[in-house]
Amino acid sequence: MMTTGPLTAMFCLLRRELILAGRRVSDVLTTLFFFVIIVSLFPLGVSPESETLRTIAPGVVWVAALLASMLALARLFDEDYRDGSLEQMLLAPQPLALLVLGKVLAHWLLTGAPLVLISPLLGLQFGLSAADLKVLVIALLLGTPSLSLIGSIGAALTLGLRGGGVLVSLLILPLYVPVLIFGAGAVEAAASGLGADAHISLLAAILIIAFCCVPWVTAAALRISLD
Amino acid sequence: MAEFVSMGGYGFYIWGSYLVTALLMVVEVILVRRRRQKLLTRLARISARNSQESSERKS
Amino acid sequence: MALNLFKLSSPASFYPFAGRLIPWFVVLTVLLTVAGLYLGFVVAPTDYKQGEAYRIMFVHVPAAWMSMFIYVVMAVYAGLALVMNTRLSTMMATALAPTGAMFTFIALWTGAFWGKPMWGAWWVWDARLTSELILLFLYIGYMSLYAAIDDPRRAARASGLLVLVGVVNVPVIYFSVKWWNTLHQGASVSFGQAPEMAATMLMAMLIMSLAFWMYTIAIVLMRVRCEILERERQSEWVQEAIARERGNG
Numbered sequence: 001m002m003t004t005g006p007l008t009a010m011f012c013l014l015r016r017e018l019i020l021a022g023r024r025v026s027d028v029l030t031t032l033f034f035f036v037i038i039v040s041l042f043p044l045g046v047s048p049e050s051e052t053l054r055t056i057a058p059g060v061v062w063v064a065a066l067l068a069s070m071l072a073l074a075r076l077f078d079e080d081y082r083d084g085s086l087e088q089m090l091l092a093p094q095p096l097a098l099l100v101l102g103k104v105l106a107h108w109l110l111t112g113a114p115l116v117l118i119s120p121l122l123g124l125q126f127g128l129s130a131a132d133l134k135v136l137v138i139a140l141l142l143g144t145p146s147l148s149l150i151g152s153i154g155a156a157l158t159l160g161l162r163g164g165g166v167l168v169s170l171l172i173l174p175l176y177v178p179v180l181i182f183g184a185g186a187v188e189a190a191a192s193g194l195g196a197d198a199h200i201s202l203l204a205a206i207l208i209i210a211f212c213c214v215p216w217v218t219a220a221a222l223r224i225s226l227d
Numbered sequence: 228m229a230e231f232v233s234m235g236g237y238g239f240y241i242w243g244s245y246l247v248t249a250l251l252m253v254v255e256v257i258l259v260r261r262r263r264q265k266l267l268t269r270l271a272r273i274s275a276r277n278s279q280e281s282s283e284r285k286s
Numbered sequence: 287m288a289l290n291l292f293k294l295s296s297p298a299s300f301y302p303f304a305g306r307l308i309p310w311f312v313v314l315t316v317l318l319t320v321a322g323l324y325l326g327f328v329v330a331p332t333d334y335k336q337g338e339a340y341r342i343m344f345v346h347v348p349a350a351w352m353s354m355f356i357y358v359v360m361a362v363y364a365g366l367a368l369v370m371n372t373r374l375s376t377m378m379a380t381a382l383a384p385t386g387a388m389f390t391f392i393a394l395w396t397g398a399f400w401g402k403p404m405w406g407a408w409w410v411w412d413a414r415l416t417s418e419l420i421l422l423f424l425y426i427g428y429m430s431l432y433a434a435i436d437d438p439r440r441a442a443r444a445s446g447l448l449v450l451v452g453v454v455n456v457p458v459i460y461f462s463v464k465w466w467n468t469l470h471q472g473a474s475v476s477f478g479q480a481p482e483m484a485a486t487m488l489m490a491m492l493i494m495s496l497a498f499w500m501y502t503i504a505i506v507l508m509r510v511r512c513e514i515l516e517r518e519r520q521s522e523w524v525q526e527a528i529a530r531e532r533g534n535g
Contacts, residue, residue, distance in 0.1 A: 153451060157444045161434045171427040171448060174420045175455050178462035185469060206458075217451060224443045231327075235338040240403050244342045244396035248349070251388050252501060259508045266515050267531055274525045 009094040010102035017106030027075060032114045035068040039122045050127045057126035058136065058187035065115050065140060065183075066176050069147040072111040073172075074165050076103060076155040077222070086159075090226055097215035100222065104152045104215070112144030128191070135190040135200075142203040143183040149210040150175050156221035179206060295372050297514045298523045304507040311504035318497035326490035333487075339403045340487075346396035348495040349389045350414070352502060353421060354456075356386035360428075361453035364446030374510075376442035377517065379449065380432060381510040385502050387425035393418050413467035417460045424452045438517060 004012070021028055042060045043053055080086035089099050119140050123133045154172035158164040186199035234241045293299050326344040333340045363379040366372060397415050398408045409415070428445050435441035518524050 153448075157431060157448060158434070163434065167430060167434055170423070170430055174423040174427065174459065175451070177420055178455075178458050181462040181466045185466060189469075202462075217447070221444065221447055224440060224447060227440075234341070235332065237337060237339040237403050240339060240399045241341055244345055244399040247395050248345050248392050251392060255385065255388055255505060256508075259505060259512065263508070263512050263515075266512055267528055270515060270519050270524065270528050273519070274528060 003093045006094040006098045009092065010098045013089075013099055013102040014106050014109075017103060018109065021106070021110050028110050028114065031068050031072045031111045032118060034071060035064050035115050036118065036122065038064040038067060040125065043126075053126045054128065054191070055188075057123060057128050057132075058184040058191075060126070061119055061122060061136065061140075061187075062143070062180055062184040065119075065144060066147060066173070066180060068115060069111050069144060070151055070154075070169055070172060070176075071165075072107065073148075073151040073155040073168055076107050076152055077159055078155075078164075081159050081226075086222070087226060090222060096219040096222065100152065100156075100218045101211075101215045104148050104218070107152070108145045108148040112140075112148055115144055116140045128187070132187055132191050135196045136187045138200060139183045139186040139196070139203060142200065142207050143179050146179055146203075146207045146210040147176060149207075149214040150179075152218045153214060153221055156218045156225060159222070159225040179203065182206070295374050297374050297377070297518050298521070300374055301511055301514050301523075301527060304511055308504055308507050311500045311507070315497055315500040315504055318493055318500060322490050322493035322497050325486055325493060330486045330490055331484055336404060339400060342396050342400040343487075344490050344494045346393060346400055347491055348498045349396060350393040350418060351495055352498045353386055353390035353393050353418065356382050356389065356502065357421060357424070357449070357456065358453060360386065361449050364449045367442060367446050368450070373517065374514075376446060377510050377513040378506070379446060380442065381506045381513055382502075383425060383429050383432070384509070385505055387422065387429065389498070389502075390418060390422040390425055394422065411467065411470075413460070413464040416463045416467070417456075420459050420463070421456065424449075424456070428452070 039060055042056065046052060046056060077086055080089070090096060092099060116137060119136055120133045123136050128136065151168070151172050153175075154168040157171065158167045161167060182199045182202045186196040186203065189199055190196040232238050232242070294303060322344065326341055330341070332338060360379045360382045363375040363382070367376040367379065394415065397418070401410045401412075401415075402408050428449055431448055432441050432445040435444055515524060515527070
């Protein structure tokens with residue numbers, strides 16, 4: 001009996017995640033609403049006056065994206081860990097790294113992609129021009145997958161720990177700093193006319209490196225947490 | 228001596244940083260030693276109880 | 287004394303060996319510190335630009351170096367532990383973390399105390415200070431992960447993996463912070479170059495770095511001996527060690 005190829009296994013795991021999430025749409029929406037609420041709190045906190053809003057807009061959107069994707073990390077492995085399907089994944093003949101990649105891709109589709117889609121709306125709320133919004137969307141499109149990837153390491157390391165949610169933020173936020181700096185910097189550079197190509201290419205570089213290396217690290221972290 | 232302490236007016240900053248550095252290092256040493264003492268007493272008590280139990284089992 | 291590295295990797299033989307080493311490093315620490323402070327405060331001239339404030343450098347720079355160096359040494363031990371699965375290297379990594387975190391805090395504290403007289407601000411978003419702050423978060427993340435996991439074996443391996451991921455990220459973080467700092471150069475004042483070094487200033491700083499190095503080795507050896515006792519408390523050599531220790535303790 002030919003075991004299913006690694007890629008088909010990955011995509012069927014991806015499909016499973018999407019179906020599961022489809023049954024509980026509220027989980028997906030909570031992350032999205034969390035992102036929207038956080039972003040709309042800042043004008044109340046800082047000042048409604050459009051000039052300051054425009055300068056803080058990239059930073060606010062990016063920090064909110066960071067927090068939203070980190071909040072959703074808990075859902076990445078915890079349910080599978082509790083009902084034992086995570087162990088099945090570890091025992092599966094297919095390489096664990098690819099299965100992890102499938103799960104992280106699903107996590108990004110459910111949390112990262114909605115953020116990217118809604119961010120222009122929030123950008124308008126902050127008075128960003130159309131060109132800046134385009135750069136914001138591109139930067140988020142490149143940045144949020146690496147957030148999910150890097151975050152998966154933290155989720156795997158703190159599997160099943162009490163107080164795991166807070167712990168993940170402590171472990172992972174320092175590692176998010178480069179993505180935050182280049183992401184927020186991209187929009188700001190575009191707004192100030194410097195052009196954001198450098199930042200975008202650096203974000204893409206981080207994404208490629210994360211895409212290639214992180215699944216193996218997360219697989220190792222899962223083996224450590226579950227052995 | 229006063230001139231040395233005042234450090235050309237920057238005394239507060241210089242001695243502030245040196246004092247905190249020295250304080251932290253001393254505190255760290257004290258913490259490790261106290262941890263060691265507590266550990267030794269606890270392990271001694273455990274081993275005493277074990278040997279006492281084993282002697283009861285033998286008799 | 288045949289320094290057989292393999293024999294030393296077993297906690298049972300490392301424990302007495304470390305015990306014999308500690309006094310030497312304590313003596314070295316004290317001697318080097320006294321020499322460094324004497325050179326730094328008595329021999330070194332007054333800096334024409336910064337007056338006396340630059341003398342904070344004799345503590346600030348060694349602490350910053352040590353904080354970075356200890357993190358790399360932790361990563362080496364963590365790597366060794368994951369590859370060779372030796373218990374002692376995980377204990378060394380765990381024993382190093384608090385001292386590294388302390389040196390990072392000292393570097394930040396003395397950096398602020400140096401920045402205040404020189405640039406009028408307690409906290410300057412300088413690239414090096416900011417990366418030092420992020421390094422402190424990495425240390426705290428390491429220690430809290432280690433504390434959060436009850437099973438010591440899993441705790442050691444999980445935090446070992448975290449410190450390996452961290453050490454790979456430190457250069458990336460430093461590069462991105464430096465990039466971010468130069469972009470916003472107008473907003474923040476950076477430390478600029480260290481003051482031109484008279485020979486005695488440089489010598490004092492190097493001696494202080496050595497002193498901090500000896501201090502680190504001494505304190506980490508002491509802490510790793512506690513780790514060994516805690517981890518190996520079931521084995522009978524620990525019972526004898528305790529009996530001997532209690533005997534002359």
